[in-house]
Amino acid sequence: MIAPVARLLAGTFGNHPQAIAEPAWYVHLRLWQRPVPHLSALGGYWIFAEQANALFLDRPYRQRLLQLLQEGDRALVQVHALRDPGRWVGAGVAPSQLAQLQPGDLELLVGCRLGLRQEGATGRYVAEMLPESRCCFQYQGEERQVVLGFAVDANGLMTYDRGVDPGTGASLWGAIAGPYRFQKIQDFAAEWEP
Numbered sequence: 001m002i003a004p005v006a007r008l009l010a011g012t013f014g015n016h017p018q019a020i021a022e023p024a025w026y027v028h029l030r031l032w033q034r035p036v037p038h039l040s041a042l043g044g045y046w047i048f049a050e051q052a053n054a055l056f057l058d059r060p061y062r063q064r065l066l067q068l069l070q071e072g073d074r075a076l077v078q079v080h081a082l083r084d085p086g087r088w089v090g091a092g093v094a095p096s097q098l099a100q101l102q103p104g105d106l107e108l109l110v111g112c113r114l115g116l117r118q119e120g121a122t123g124r125y126v127a128e129m130l131p132e133s134r135c136c137f138q139y140q141g142e143e144r145q146v147v148l149g150f151a152v153d154a155n156g157l158m159t160y161d162r163g164v165d166p167g168t169g170a171s172l173w174g175a176i177a178g179p180y181r182f183q184k185i186q187d188f189a190a191e192w193e194p
Contacts, residue, residue, distance in 0.1 A: 001075045001118060002068040005125045006045035007189040008152045009066070010035050012092075013182035014054065025177040028054040031157075032092025035191040036065070036101060044069030045192070048101070050092045063088050065106060068116070077127045079112035079148065081137060095191065111135050114148055124153040136166060146174075157182040 012032050019028035031051045039046035045068040052060040065080040082088055083105055091097040112135035114127040128149045129135065136145045149160035158181050162174030174180075 001125075002045055002070055002116070004123075005075075005116060005152065006035070006047065006068050006192060008125065008154065009033050009047055009068075009157070010188040010191060011184045012186040012188070013157050014185050015180050015182050016054070017183070018181045019054075022177070026180060029180065029182075030054050030057055030060075030185075031159075031182055032060070033066075034092055034095050034098060034188055036098050037192055038099065039065075039067075039101065039103070042103060043067070048088070048091055048098055050089070058090075060089055060092060063091070075116035076130075077114040077116055079109050079114075079135070081107040081109050083107050109135060109137055112137075112146075112148065122153065124151060126151045151179070156184060 010033055012030065014028075014030050015026060016028055019026045029051050032049065034048045036046040036048050047066040047068070048063070049066060050060040050063045052058075063082050063085040065082070067078040067080060069076050069078065088097065088101070111133050113130050113133050115130050116125060116127045118125050126149075129147060134145065135148055136143055143166050145164050145166040147160070147162055147164055151158045158179035160175045160179050162176055163172040164170060165172060
């Protein structure tokens with residue numbers, strides 16, 4: 001099941017119609033999700049992801065790696081951080097940069113694991129945090145927590161990522177009013193081929 005999901009997730013995405021319709025709730029974003037096939041030796045399909053405010057495309061942020069993997073009968077998405085995220089800024093539009101990415105550059109984000117399932121025969125795939133998962137990391141000396149999730153099909157990508165207060169669980173940023181709705185602008189699925 002993970003191969004079709006990897007193909008659907010590979011691309012450049014934008015949420016322009018949503019940002020125009022609801023500017024108070026949704027920033028106009030560009031999201032790059034590039035295949036990193038040489039990491040498949042570590043298991044599964046690997047996708048480098050970063051995003052930028054559409055007004056500042058030269059300043060992408062939130063670099064991370066998604067590992068789609070099969071463990072027995074479970075399909076999963078494991079999120080990894082980069083030890084030096086600044087080194088990889090702009091790799092979403094410069095895939096040759098990703099050829100330098102090595103296992104030692106990755107940092108496993110314990111608790112940042114999602115279950116992946118297909119909704120019937122619709123061709124839609126949904127990833128949600130596992131019940132036992134609590135996705136936390138350190139940022140600027142403080143503990144941060146995020147709740148992650150997405151749904152993807154041939155029509156686009158919806159992301160449910162939001163930051164939450166680790167103490168109260170209150171939403172702080174992200175998909176507070178509902179998912180970000182992205183449309184694929186450019187397809188990178190062919191980059192999975194050798």
